[in-house]
Amino acid sequence: MKPEDHSTATDTGEAAVPFWHDAGKRSIVYQVFALIAVIAISYYLFSNTQANLARQSIATGFGFMGNEASFEIGESLIRYSAADSYARALLVGALNTLKVAFIGIILTTILGCIVGVARLSTNWLISKLAGAFIEVMQNIPILLQLFFWYAIFYESFPSPRQALNPITGVFICNRGLIFAIPEPHRAHAAMGLAFVAVLIGGWFLNRWGYKRQELTGQFLPAGKITLALAVFIPLLVWAVYGAPTAMNIPELRGFNFQGGLTVSPEFSALLIGLVLYTSAFVAEIVRAGIQSINRGQIEAAKAIALRPGQVLHLVILPQALRVIIPPLTSQMLNLTKNSSLAVAIGYADFVAVANTTINQTGQAIEGVALIMVVYLFFSLSTSIFMNWYNKRMALVER
Amino acid sequence: MKLTKILVLVLSLCLMLVTFAHAGKDLDAVRNKGFIQTGVNGAVFGFGMPDAKGVWEGLDVDTARAVAAAIFGDASKVKFTPLSAQQRFTALQSGEIDILTRNATRTLSRETQLGLNFVTVNYYDGQGFLVSKELGVKSAKELDGATVCVLPGTTTEQNAADFFRTHKMAWKPVVIESTAELAKTFFAGRCDVLTSDASQLAGARAISADPKGYVILPEIISKEPLAPAVRHGDDQFRDIVDFSVLAMINAEELGITSKNVDEMLNSKNPVIQRFLGVSPGNGKALGLDEKWAYNIIKQVGNYGEVFERNVGINTTLGIERGLNALWTNGGLMYSPPFK
Numbered sequence: 001m002k003p004e005d006h007s008t009a010t011d012t013g014e015a016a017v018p019f020w021h022d023a024g025k026r027s028i029v030y031q032v033f034a035l036i037a038v039i040a041i042s043y044y045l046f047s048n049t050q051a052n053l054a055r056q057s058i059a060t061g062f063g064f065m066g067n068e069a070s071f072e073i074g075e076s077l078i079r080y081s082a083a084d085s086y087a088r089a090l091l092v093g094a095l096n097t098l099k100v101a102f103i104g105i106i107l108t109t110i111l112g113c114i115v116g117v118a119r120l121s122t123n124w125l126i127s128k129l130a131g132a133f134i135e136v137m138q139n140i141p142i143l144l145q146l147f148f149w150y151a152i153f154y155e156s157f158p159s160p161r162q163a164l165n166p167i168t169g170v171f172i173c174n175r176g177l178i179f180a181i182p183e184p185h186r187a188h189a190a191m192g193l194a195f196v197a198v199l200i201g202g203w204f205l206n207r208w209g210y211k212r213q214e215l216t217g218q219f220l221p222a223g224k225i226t227l228a229l230a231v232f233i234p235l236l237v238w239a240v241y242g243a244p245t246a247m248n249i250p251e252l253r254g255f256n257f258q259g260g261l262t263v264s265p266e267f268s269a270l271l272i273g274l275v276l277y278t279s280a281f282v283a284e285i286v287r288a289g290i291q292s293i294n295r296g297q298i299e300a301a302k303a304i305a306l307r308p309g310q311v312l313h314l315v316i317l318p319q320a321l322r323v324i325i326p327p328l329t330s331q332m333l334n335l336t337k338n339s340s341l342a343v344a345i346g347y348a349d350f351v352a353v354a355n356t357t358i359n360q361t362g363q364a365i366e367g368v369a370l371i372m373v374v375y376l377f378f379s380l381s382t383s384i385f386m387n388w389y390n391k392r393m394a395l396v397e398r
Numbered sequence: 399m400k401l402t403k404i405l406v407l408v409l410s411l412c413l414m415l416v417t418f419a420h421a422g423k424d425l426d427a428v429r430n431k432g433f434i435q436t437g438v439n440g441a442v443f444g445f446g447m448p449d450a451k452g453v454w455e456g457l458d459v460d461t462a463r464a465v466a467a468a469i470f471g472d473a474s475k476v477k478f479t480p481l482s483a484q485q486r487f488t489a490l491q492s493g494e495i496d497i498l499t500r501n502a503t504r505t506l507s508r509e510t511q512l513g514l515n516f517v518t519v520n521y522y523d524g525q526g527f528l529v530s531k532e533l534g535v536k537s538a539k540e541l542d543g544a545t546v547c548v549l550p551g552t553t554t555e556q557n558a559a560d561f562f563r564t565h566k567m568a569w570k571p572v573v574i575e576s577t578a579e580l581a582k583t584f585f586a587g588r589c590d591v592l593t594s595d596a597s598q599l600a601g602a603r604a605i606s607a608d609p610k611g612y613v614i615l616p617e618i619i620s621k622e623p624l625a626p627a628v629r630h631g632d633d634q635f636r637d638i639v640d641f642s643v644l645a646m647i648n649a650e651e652l653g654i655t656s657k658n659v660d661e662m663l664n665s666k667n668p669v670i671q672r673f674l675g676v677s678p679g680n681g682k683a684l685g686l687d688e689k690w691a692y693n694i695i696k697q698v699g700n701y702g703e704v705f706e707r708n709v710g711i712n713t714t715l716g717i718e719r720g721l722n723a724l725w726t727n728g729g730l731m732y733s734p735p736f737k
Contacts, residue, residue: 071555072562072571082559147579154588174587175545254543255533255590256570265588266572346574346583356555356573 064361073348093353101336107275112282119287137280146273150345153265177263180249187241191234202226266347278335285327289320329386424632433475436462437495440480443601444709457708458499464698465642468690473697499626516625517640522721524618526596538617542567547589557620604714645691648733649700656699673736
């Protein structure tokens, strides 16, 4: 709609068209009215809520965030105790949601790609197995799957006192998977830095190798070199620091294992449930992406003697990705949002913590608003990143 | 036009019905109906739950029967509505039920903000801990490092956190929204401890696969006085419900049971004579038949009988009298004089 163009036309015309006959102006009027209506309704809802809350003398605002939370949270990435504030408790919940969403997205992408490719395999058995997996996972509600996996953890594993001990330092029981971790030492931070440095170096090496290949035709196995260095250099750093081998080994003391690292049944059940469910959808997206590529291209690639792996890597995936990424983004968002089902199986995610906060403070509106803002933030961030990646992939196409 | 008229008529009829229900004449309404509509839990064994044949049983159920016995002289003139924790107060406010006997804790905010009146407490409860006997734990103070299944509620999580903090013990909560799912998780061994109101723990234990394998620890970490409630607006009805509960307590104090109540009618004790309506006065004061207390004891029993029948030491719940013993036995059950 271009109102300017239209008005210039009427200026030169003989009689001025009344504005209600001018589609451009009319649409502006409609939009103004719509805007006023939206503002008026929002104002009404807001002031009505405020008035009602005031009438029932319910406190409003986010003042409660600084108060002592005085409830405990089952698992936390940061130090937390009941003496900390509600704000910190909510942060713990948000980090727990991020943890399961982040790991879940990575595993889902990997598993989804494998199953999607397997679905198209020429091997009858593999393709049918992948098909069965997709049908089963897609068609059972995620909540039921979560209950199922959680029940498997608490029903079939022994109590801590009869914990399975497959290898030294690893215990499996109905309290989760508990394993030994190295005692904190300066060497570990240095090893981490070295690893990151190698990865960055590897990226540059890859670029340089690619340019060299374009100029000289000589192939540089940059990936393999980086992988070797990524293992070797951190080990070297570790040796330089005197090769600390002290381990924090879990042991049964009182009711539970103390020490080591525990992966709780709630987290495991949620992760497994989300990954299996979502990866079935991702597999179908991957399959569709691959099938969107003209068979001629694949045949051509085979004709120039590329191995099946190379066909996938060099011909199919770069083109399929641009079809795959947009729906993949929405699956990632689904996974993040579905993680709020954690309340059903007792994983302390953001919704669980916010629910307890609402229960204790009675400030439901603030609590629900926080839940919405946090999920909106997670979803928008994921989608911004994926859109950026999508643009990058789209540019590859000529 | 016709349609509008009909609509207006129907609407005003509805309004009339609504105002009728809210008129404050709850007693009249109950008498006209011929029965008392009672809100109960429906899922807590020993307090309000139908048995295998569909007959309602429990301490809260019997409390409602006592009120029916007082008003109609017939303890069976009562109908039950199972309610969730969210629904219970709304159901009472809206007139869907006449009394609420659904293990509701009496608190200041409920009494003042929800437009209802609690009467005499019919069960003194408190948050406790349920553990497996295998653990060999004798006191909640030995629970350092335990994993605790917590029933989500307004204060359960906080009470537990406060307890562990006060005693400087580490613990891990597992909080699950659905009560049934949480109990399943606990009995499967995911947690060392289940915490909730002690009566609910006893109920959960009673319907578990192995009730004998679990024990409720002696520590009670919160006050939960559970009382029947009526809505504002009919003080006479409130008094009747209140004194129906008190009559059961008073009968136990006087040594009157459902078995000996007929002999007691011949008692020379003026206190008993007044209580059972042999010497009239109490019934008239409440607007009831003079036999009202006799009917309660004859048909429902005294508080001790009701307690022992539903939740007592010889039932699957196996709860000791504790705070719910008579004041003469070190408990809190105490009745004002019936005169």
